[in-house]
Amino acid sequence: MADIQIADAWKRRARALLGNEADTLLHYCQTPVQKSIRLNTLRYGKDHILEQLAAAGWELHSVPWCPLGYWVMNRTREDIGRSVWHALDYFYIQDAVSLIPAEILAPKTQMCVLDMAAAPGSKTGHLATMMQDTGGIVANDVALGRLPALRANMDKIGATNVLVSQHDGRAFAQMRDAFDAVLVDAPCSATGTVRKNPGVLENWQPNQAQSHRKIQESLLSSAITATKPGGFIVYATCSLEPEENEAVVDAVARNNTVALIPSHLSGLQSRPGITEWNNCAFVNAMERTVRIYPQDNNTQGFYVACLQKTGDSYAISE
Amino acid sequence: MQYLSNAEREIVVTYLSERFGLSPHVFKDFVLLSSGRKVWAARQLAALAIEEISLTVETAGLPLLRWRSGREMKLTTAGARVFGCHATRxxxxxxxxxxxxxxxxxxxxxxxxxxxxxxxxxxxxxxxxxxxxxxxxxxxxxxxxxxxxx
Known part of the structure; x- marks a missing residue:
């Protein structure tokens, strides 16, 4: 177990969210996360990859909510990221919890999809694989310095349907009804990543939960505008803070023609989004969004909401 | 990024055909674009969709080959790993x-x-x-x- 320092203010918040179960959450925050991979079926058949990895002695356990996701169970071997199979692009190293957004968005082949904050490209690669390298994906990121990693990861999986762009995500509001589906993996305070980033909660203060809120709301609004009527938008963060999750979705959904869609995946243990926080009530449909605490699936913490652009007047479907 | 002209595309496709036996048919669903010394292969539908919304992109598709010393073409590693399975020589x-x-x-x-x-x-x-x-x-x-x- 690691010796991870967690600010008292965040411990109080954990108790406010989970009551007595907060101790379990805090315990899990102290343990490292299990390494996981996503098979690269754009390059090789799934059976072939699994056979080769098994023959090489890699013990893999299926991630229940993603057919391409596997946990690497070998604890005493060298890093699988330094193996021949990784060099030959048999798989991509990706946290099991970050396999969730693409599975919920579930893009079809031939769709036109936007990944609004794409770098370094884990979820873009997952989308491209699910679309079997058909249609088109705009993988956008505002940070120029993050594009080389995004580009390299697309080359690695062999995706030819990805177009990389560098725009402020808010600019997509000018592209009304352009995309069949949009993923907003929003910038956030990343409190759910404490098992990988031990320092993230050490000096945590309540105002940090608000620091990204304006941009989060803007990006989600922009995503909705850029989605075709009937299309889906997935909003995700690696934060457990209601201010960055339910509060954002609630504020944006109240001003847009969207419905909140249940975001459950088979095999994934999750909690419904909360409907009240700090004396603010959210729409009841917020329960259709999903909170994932580290102890639920032995992963990092995460939040996901799926919205459908209805094209109706300004009303949220309950 | 710029689309290759028909003549430029012909040069690229002919090189890949003559050097590696890659049939021009392999590239029928792809547009070829250039950026600096690289030639990129992108799904035609992806490129068309982006044209419709007039989005400026940094790169499109996969780097297929690069010009070396201004006159010699080299298939990239990424290009070989995607299209190399069709090579015959x-x-x-x-x-x-x-x-x-x-x-x-x-x-x-x-x-x-x-x-x-x-x-x-x-x-x-x-x-x-x-x-x-x-x-x-x-x-x-x-x-x-x-x-x-x-």
């Missing part, structure tokens, strides 16, 4: 040990008289490794560092 088989040596950044010697000197696609029992320059038995390691074992 100038492909060199390497053993598991040779593959490991390549992935460790070394050049190797091979007995591959069927392959002409020049760029060759290297493949092994586990898939396509990449592209190297062959001169006699010598195969120069041209794998990008990011594709090597570190």
């Amino acid at each position: 100038n492909c060199v088989y390497v053993s598991h040990r040779e593959m490991l040596s390549l992935l460790q950044g070394n050049s190797i010697e091979v007995d591959a008289q069927a392959a002409a000197d020049g760029y060759v696609i290297l493949y092994g029992d586990y898939g396509i490794i990449g592209v190297s320059h062959k001169k006699g038995p010598q195969v120069m390691n041209m794998l990008p560092r990011a594709r090597q074992l570190t």
Whole structure:
């Protein structure tokens, strides 16, 4: 177990969210996360990859909510990221919890999809694989310095349907009804990543939960505008803070023609989004969004909401 | 990024056909674009969709080849790994040990008289490794560092 320092203010918040179960959450925050991979079926058949990895002695356990996701169970071997199979692009190293957004968005082949904050490209690669390298994906990121990693990861999986762009995500509001589906993996305070980033909660203060809120709301609004009527938008963060999750979705959904869609995946243990926080009530449909605490699936913490652009007047479907 | 003209596309497709036996048919669903010294291959539908919304993009699709010294074309590692399975000539088989040596950044010697000197696609029992320059038995390691074992 690691010796991870967690600010008292965040411990109080954990108790406010989970009551007595907060101790379990805090315990899990102290343990490292299990390494996981996503098979690269754009390059090789799934059976072939699994056979080769098994023959090489890699013990893999299926991630229940993603057919391409596997946990690497070998604890005493060298890093699988330094193996021949990784060099030959048999798989991509990706946290099991970050396999969730693409599975919920579930893009079809031939769709036109936007990944609004794409770098370094884990979820873009997952989308491209699910679309079997058909249609088109705009993988956008505002940070120029993050594009080389995004580009390299697309080359690695062999995706030819990805177009990389560098725009402020808010600019997509000018592209009304352009995309069949949009993923907003929003910038956030990343409190759910404490098992990988031990320092993230050490000096945590309540105002940090608000620091990204304006941009989060803007990006989600922009995503909705850029989605075709009937299309889906997935909003995700690696934060457990209601201010960055339910509060954002609630504020944006109240001003847009969207419905909140249940975001459950088979095999994934999750909690419904909360409907009240700090004396603010959210729409009841917020329960259709999903909170994932580290102890639920032995992963990092995460939040996901799926919205459908209805094209109706300004009303949220309950 | 700019679309290749028909004449430029013909040059690229002909090179890949003559050097590696890649049928022009392989590229029928792809648009070819250039940016600097690289030629990119992107799904036609992806490119069309982006044209419709007038979005400026940094790159489109996969880097297929690069111009070296301004006049010589080299198939990229990424291009070889995606399209190399359709190649019918100038492909060199390497053993598991040779593959490991390549992935460790070394050049190797091979007995591959069927392959002409020049760029060759290297493949092994586990898939396509990449592209190297062959001169006699010598195969120069041209794998990008990011594709090597570190």
